[in-house]
Amino acid sequence: MAYPYVSDVEVRIISKYFGDPAHRRIDTYIERGGYKALGKALTLEPEKVTEEVKVSGLRGRGGAGFPTGIKWSFMPKEPTRPHYLLCNADESEPGTFKDRELIRWDPHQLIEGCLIGAYAIRAQHVYIYCRGEFFEVNQILARAVEDAYTKGYAGENILGTGTTIDITVHQGAGAYICGEETGLMSSLEGDRGEPRVKPPFPAAVGVFGMPSTINNVETLAAVPHILMNGGEWYRQWGTEKSPGTKLFCVSGHVQRPGNYELPLGFPLIQLIEDVCGGMRDGNELKAVIPGGSSVPLINSEDARNCALDYEGCVEVGTMLGCASVIVMDHKTDIVKQVRRMVDFYAHESCGQCTPCREGSAWTARILRRIEEGQGTEEDLDTLMEMTEQMVGTTICVLSDSVAAPVQSSIEKFREDYLKLIRTSKQAGAA
C-alpha cells in the first residue's frame, strides 16, 4: 500500500507517481523520461500533434467530456492575433480532488502537457489558473514552472527549436464560478468572475478577446503520454466512445476513499465494493453522486447498473462530470445533503442570470424550511416546477447544477422528504 490507498485494478498512467515527493523535482522527472514528449512534439507540425490527440479520443476531463483534439482544431490555423492556452486548475466542484493531486505530485507532467497543447494550438502563452486555496499546490507549481524555465523547457527558444511558450500561474481568489471557462477568462482579465454568453466561443473570442482554448488539468496531464506512446495506445483502455483512463475521486461512506485511476467504463459498484473496500461499517449503499455535486444523484439500484463512462452514466440518468464519486450510506439524510449542496451553489452563483441568482437562494430557503420540519407537500411541487425554470435558461450551467440534485432527490428519494414533512405535521397536530 502506498499513496493513501491504491488498488491492483488501477491503471496508473497520470497518477503513477502519486505519493512520491521526489517526482516533483525536475531532475527526477527528466530521469524518468519526462519532457521527452515535448521534444517529440516540437519536431512535429502542430496539426500532427492535434491529430494524435484526436486519434486517442481523449475527452475533456473537466466535466463536459468534449473531445480534446477536436477542440484544439477549432483554433485558427494561421495566427493573426495572439493565441492563448488556458489550463483550468480552479478545481472547485465539491467532491473533486484530482487536479490538486496531479499538480501536487506531478507538476511537470502538467507543465509538459501545457507546453505541448500550446504548441498544438500555436499559443505563445499558457495561463494556469490555479485555485487560490491550494496554497501548497501553488507553491509546488510555481517552483516547477521556474525550474522548467531554468532548464529551457519553457520561455524563449524551447530546446533550441525557436519555439516560444511562456507560462503564467494565476491564483484564483476563491470563486467556484471561475472554474467555468468563460468565468475563468473574465477573472483572468481582472474582471468579476462572470461567465459570458456563447457564441462567440473561446476559440474565436476568448481571453483578452483573442482565440483561446481551455483545458482541464487532467486532460493536459494525459497529453504527454499520448504523444509519447501514440493515440492508439491510449485507446487500449476505456470504451469506444470514452477511451483512456480517468481519475475517480471517491469520497463519502466507503472504507477507502481516495483517487483511483481506472479505465473508463469501469463498473461503479465494483469501484465502491472492491476498489474502495465497500461501505463503512458494513452499512447499506443508499445513493451515489457519480460526477461531482452538480450531477443528478442516483439510488443504489441504478448504481449497481452504472458503468463509469460518459455514456454509461447518462443511461442511468446522471452524468460522469469530473468523476467525483460521492457515496452515501443508509444513514445519510438526503434532504440535508441536498440542502447543503444547494446552499453551496446559492453562495457561489455569480448573480448575473435571474433564474440562478434568485432561484438558487430561494431553493435553498425552501429546503432549509423542509429540513427544519416546516415543509409541506406543495413545497415539493414548487421545487420541481421552479427548478425546471432553472434548467437551460441561463448563461452557464451553474443553475442546472442546482436543479440536478433537487430534482433527482425528489424523484428518487421522495420518501425522505415526505418523512420530514409528515413528522412536522404530526408535531403541529400534537
Next chain:
Amino acid sequence: MAKFVTLTIDGQKVSVPQGTTILEAARKVGKHVPHYCYHPGMSSPAMCRLCLVEVEGAPKSMPSCVTTVTEDQVVRTDSEQAVGNRQGVLEFYLVNHPLDCPICDMSGECDLQDYVHEEGRVHGRSEEPKRVFGRDDFGGDVLFYGDRCVMCTRCVRFMNEVEQDQRLTVVERGNRSVIDTFFEEGLEGTHWHGNIVDVCPVGALVSKDFLYKARAWDLEHTPSICPSCSQGCNIELHTRDNLIQRIKPRENLEVNGWWMCDYGRHNYGWINRGVRIEDPLVQGLDRATEPMKWRDALDQLLQRVELIGEGIGIKAVATPFASNEDLGALAELVDVLGGGDMVYRSSCTEEEIVLKGFPTLARRKDLAPNTNGAELLGFTRVGDDEARGGLDDIATHDGVLIVLGDRLSDQSEDFGQQAKLFLYLGDEQSPAASNAHFVFPLTTFAEQEGSFTNIAGRVQRFSPALEAPGMARPGWLILGVLTAELNNRDAPRTAAESFFGLANRIEAFAGLTYEDIGDAGAVLNETLVLSES
C-alpha cells in the same frame, strides 16, 4: 447595401438586415419581447433571461437580445415555452422584490409592474422572508433602493460604456449582489448620471429631485427640445398642475441617442417661475403703464409707428432662447420697418462636456438653444460669454428699439430712454424696460409651438406643454400680426404657417415645412451650417 435576412416571428414573415437581433426584428412586427438588461445604447450581457424566445431547432430557448437572425429562422415569442420562461423569471424577480409600488416613484412606468401584470402569476409562491438591502445615497441626484433592483446592470454599463467614468459596480455575488459606488463621492461630479435613473427599468434608482413629486400616471408628456444648450437634445417635458415636474430625454439617434446631460435635465426652474408679465402694457403720457387688451395695445402701437414714419433707424435685441419663428417674425418686422441692426447675446462656457460613449452628444459651449437659428436669420452676436454688455449703442439709440426676450439684466434703468419707440417683448418684467412704450407678454418655449436650429443646423420642433400665463402670446404671433397689419395682409395663425413664411423668405430654411421636420427634425442645407469655434 446590407444583406437582408427573412425569418418568421410568431407566424409573421419579416425581412431585416443581417446582424439584427431577434429582439429588434420582433419589434419590427410589433412584438415587444420583455427585457431588462438589454438597452439599444449599451452592450448586452444577456443576463436578465427575460427575453428568451423559442427558436425552432435550437436545443434551448435563446436570448433574443444577442441572438442574431438567420435565414428561414422560425421564432416564437408567444409559445408556451417562451411565455412559461417569462413567467418563471418574473416569479424569481418577485422572490426578493419588496412590492412597495404604493410608495415607489417608478410605479406606473415600471417594467416589472407591467410585465408581471401582463404575464406574471397571480399569486407568488414564495413564503420566505425577503432579503433586505435598504437605501443608499449614490451622490449627485441619485438615490438607490437596493431591494427593488432587478440586477440588470444597465446603470453600471451606462457609467462604464457611455459616460466612461466607472463609478458604479456590482459587489458581492449570487442573490447578495448589489449595485454600489466605489468611493464616498459616488456619482458626484459626473455630468450624465441622470440617465441611469432613466435606464433603470424599475424603481431602484430614483431622482432625488423628482422624489415623491408626482405619480407617473398624473404626468402629461410633451415632446420638446432642451433649451439649455445648442445641442438641441430631444426631450419630453413631464408636467402636472401646469408645472414642469421633470425632464426626460426622448430618443433621437441623430442628436442625443437616449441621453441628456444633468445640466439640461435639471435646468427647468426658470420655466416654472411664477412672476410673469401677463398683460400687454402701454405707457401713457404720464409714463404710467396701463394694462390693455391685445387689440387696443396693437392699435396704439400701429398708430405710433405711423406717427414716426419712415427713415428712422431700427435696432433689435433678441434672445437665442427664442424660436426660429419668433426670430424670423422679428427679422421680418424690422425689414418691413425699413431695416436695421439685429443682435443677440448668449452665454458660453469654457469647455464642451462630451459624452464619451456617444461622442456626437455634448453639453455645448453655447448655452442657448437657437444661436444657430439667430445667426441664420441675420442676428449678430454681441456681448461677452456671460451674455452681458455689447448694447451700448442700442441703450442710447434714438430711433425704434425692439427687445425680444432678452431680460437686459445687466442694463440700467436708462436703457432706451432716448428711443422714439421702445417695444419690449418678454416673459418677465425687467427694470431696464421701464422706458418701454410697449411691454408685451411673451410665452416661453414650453408654452408655445415652435422650432430651434441646433449646432449642427438641425431644425427641431417643440410643442406647448404648459398653459401660458394671462394674455402672454408667442413672439411670432404678436410680431406676425404687426407685420401683417403694416403690410395689409393676413397674419400667420399657427407656428407652422409662420415657419412656412420664414422658409419662403430665408434661403437657409428654403423648402422646409413642419411636416418635413416631424418628430425627428431635419437638417438645413449643409453649407449653411455654422460650426462652433
